[in-house]
Amino acid sequence: MKRISNNCKLNINKRIFEDAEKSYSISIRAEIKEFLENNSGGYPVKDVIVSDGEEYEVRVFMSLDASDDNYYIQKPMDYFLKKTKGKIVPIGIDSGDNYYCVNNETGKVYYWSAGEDSYYCIAESIAEFVTLFE
Structure with a gap:
């Protein structure tokens, strides 16, 4: 998967996924893991x-x-996984503390508005989401 950010963190804790999968009895989609590993802490x-x-x-x-x-x-992932019973994984954030998330069941990417506590589908997949940065 293509990197779409700069100044990414090189120290990557992959155990965070294992811990979440065990705690919530889920399997996090490979494309979510790959996206976060490639863009960890990076600025778009x-x-x-x-x-x-x-x-x-x-x-x-x-x-x-x-x-x-x-x-x-860790904290945002725990928040969303608990709130959505293991369905939503955060991948990014905007300046207003609203999150970009992936539905772990469908692979669709959503914008979560904190003020409204509402999700808006912005891409059918992470691959489509990545193309929005081209």
Whole structure:
């Protein structure tokens, strides 16, 4: 999978996935893991993307580096997996603390609005999501 970010974290804790899979009795999709490993804690090459005519700002992708105090995935991943019974995995965040997430069952990418607690589908897959940065 193509890297779509700069300044990615090189120290990657893959155990975070194993722990989540065990805790929530799920198997996290390979493309979610691959995307996060390639873009861990990175800043997007393009910080505004357009989906269905709507603009979305992307600040940073979630980090797999446990020493990253600001963007380490553990707390947000626990929050979403608990809230959605193992269905939603966060992959990024915008400047307003709204998240970009992947439905672990369907592979679709969603924008989660914190204020509205609503999900908006912005891509049918991570591969399609990646093309929004081209």
